[in-house]
Amino acid sequence: MERVFKALSDSTRRRILDRLFDTDSLSLGELCGGLEMSRQAVSKHLGILEVAGLVIAVRRGREKRHFLNPVPIQEIGDRWIAKYARKQTRAIAALKGALEEDSHEES
């Protein structure tokens, strides 16, 4: 789980996961298209995501395609989120959401 938290701690890696959530099965080239950084940098981030099990690279024909594996995030949710997200915390989060939405509408 340490590796998953580490992988999730970087905003570029979270963006890569969001891209794969929207469109699964992207090649390295396709992933680079949406990120302003070198192919090597994206490849390095993908490596960290793969080691954490959040991304699975599978050969499809001549290309390597990347898939989001949501299971480690589910496991974090089961272990670290469900336990603490009780009714009271949900109510506070909902209140925060509602208040921030109000102030957003006013501005």
Added chain:
Amino acid sequence: MKNPEHIYQTYIRTTPQRLWEAITSPEFTRQYFHRMRIDCDWQPGSELKFRYDDGRVGCEGTLLDCVPPRLLRYTWRFLFDQELARERPSTVTFEIEPRGENCRLRVTHNDFDADSKVFPMISEGWSEVISSLKSLLETGAALEVAGNAEASRGVA
């Protein structure tokens, strides 16, 4: 346009035999797979059904490959909803690989049409099912997931 496909993977502290038993035994699947029992004679080409306790069938398919304790592949049709049940069957593949004291379980769900309505619905379901299966094998207790209750109410 690429045909949609999902891949799920986890490592479970168990043996390939026990993991195989968990994905093929009706008493096991009932504990983590939306309270449904898997029912099949395990001959490739045979029908495969997932049944609730009251006999209703929640999903069904045809067994394609059965290589214990490594590979299980079947077609899969979603029966929870009449419109969705009209889609052609997709394919589910379970691959088990021993890795030291753990097993790597990879589940691939593919062979959907590009405009499949079932595809976007299944992602969260599989994550919960696999996470619950891992918990069952490692701790002896499946997770009480929301999907279990919803699916048992929502069957068509």
